[in-house]
Amino acid sequence: MPLYTYHCEACNTRFERLCPKSREQVRCPQCGRAAKRVFRPCGFILKGRGYHVTDYGHFGSRKG
DSSP states (O other), X not given: OXXXXXXXXXXXXXXXXXXXXXXXXXXXXXXXXXXXEEOOOOOOOOOSTTSHHHHSSSSTTOOO
C-alpha cells in the first residue's frame, strides 16, 4: 500500500496515511473534515551507461 501525505485546509494539519486506493476520501484526524492529497516527489538517481551522473564529469579527470 502506498503512503500518501494529506493536508487539511480547515485546521492546517498535515498527516500521512497508508491507503489501499488513492480515490478514497480521507478525513483529517484533528477536525474530521475532508483532506486533500499533497504531491510529494520521490527522489531517485538514474545510474548506468547513458545517464548524466555516470557519463559526465569524468572526461576531464582522465590521465594518460
